[in-house]
Amino acid sequence: MKKIATYATILAMCGGALYSVIAAENVAEQPVQVEATKEPVVCFESRKGASEITQQEIKPGWPNVKCSPTTGAALWYGDPFEGTVPMGKMPLLENIPDGHALVKPRTEKLALMPLCSTACHNGVGPQFTPPTLPKDKRPTPIPTMEAMVPDLKNLQHGRDRIWCMDCHHTTKRNMLVDNFGDPVSFDQPQLLCGKCHGDKLRDWRDGIHGKRIGEFTTGGKKRWFTCTECHNPHNVQDGLRNKGFVQLQPEPPPQLAKGMKDAKHELVHPVPH
Ligand code: HEC
Ligand code: HEC
Ligand code: HEC
Structure with a gap:
């Protein structure tokens, strides 16, 4: 038990060190104000050119899928x-x-x-x-x-x-x-x-x-x-x-489930029509 804890601590320290290195590099390469000057993400709700909305952060750090990077359409609404x-x-x-x-x-x-x-x-x-x-x-x-x-x-x-x-x-x-x-x-x-x-x-x-x-x-x-x-x-x-x-351009198909090689089963309809 103690051994595992020690390993975990070492791992955490390495991770932390690695993170610090990456962070340091980022700071060196990119000026801090990048966040502040970031263009707001704008997408449309239903008709391109007529129903634009600006993406808003729902909660800091939460993934935001409101605007599709593929079609530019809104996928999900905060409010x-x-x-x-x-x-x-x-x-x-x-x-x-x-x-x-x-x-x-x-x-x-x-x-x-x-x-x-x-x-x-x-x-x-x-x-x-x-x-x-x-x-x-x-x-x-x-x-x-x-x-x-x-x-x-x-x-x-x-x-x-x-x-x-x-x-x-x-x-x-x-x-x-x-x-x-x-x-x-x-x-x-x-x-x-x-x-x-x-x-x-x-x-x-x-x-x-x-x-x-x-x-x-x-x-x-x-x-x-x-x-x-x-x-x-x-x-x-x-x-x-x-x-x-x-x-509109359709969204790309979803990722295949783990272990699945193709989606051919979807082409087979159990009921002939
Ligand atoms: C959320 C989006 C949306 C809203 C809101 C909407 N429509 Fe549509 N409408 C569609 C789509 C999608 C089609 C299918 C068009 C196609 O086949 O290209 C359609 C088709 C139609 C058609 C043509 C049907 C045909 O046979 O080709 C008419 C007429 C129409 N809508 C009228 C209306 C009217 C009137 C309203 C408001 C009361 C309305 N729509 C609201 C999305 C919408
Ligand atoms: C004064 C009558 C009139 C009004 C008002 C009107 N339409 Fe139409 N609409 C028509 C006619 C006529 C057609 C053509 C039908 C045909 O010949 O196939 C048409 C066709 C359509 C079609 C189908 C296009 C197609 O060829 O498949 C849609 C969608 C549509 N109208 C939506 C709307 C919407 C949305 C509104 C309101 C903003 C609206 N219309 C207001 C008369 C009207
Ligand atoms: C089928 C009904 C219909 C017909 C026919 C029609 N309009 Fe419109 N028009 C609308 C509607 C509804 C809107 C509001 C659109 C919206 O909410 O996005 C609009 C919006 C407009 C606008 C404001 C655009 C803007 O972006 O501020 C102008 C200008 C206009 N129409 C002019 C015309 C002229 C000129 C004609 C004849 C050549 C015409 N419309 C024919 C229904 C119509």
């Missing part, structure tokens, strides 16, 4: 409710207690939002503003907008059957629009998308389409991902792919 607000009124969700259905506001992600309806499209201003607001919903050339939002050059939504004013409010440009011409908040895009995609809205409300994270107890508080966190409203067709979602 599912960070930056959320109550969803607001939604048909058939009246029974959910206040503050139990949460969403992340879109407005802060939209760079042009402070200009829409104030500096531009206010119906009066001379300099940047179109002289008049459109009288109908028909497509018109919009080179200024195309320069600012390249996706608008070749609007990939509805196969030439819908245009800006089917979604954006004519006079209140910092708002979307419902079927009655009433304004809808950018933070509640489901009320806009749902006017044409009723089936998807229903699935989303039932938890079949989209994504929710949070407390999975009955009636628990949850964050609902809204339509525009995943879909780019100006490009839902993804060009030639002609399908509703821009694909």
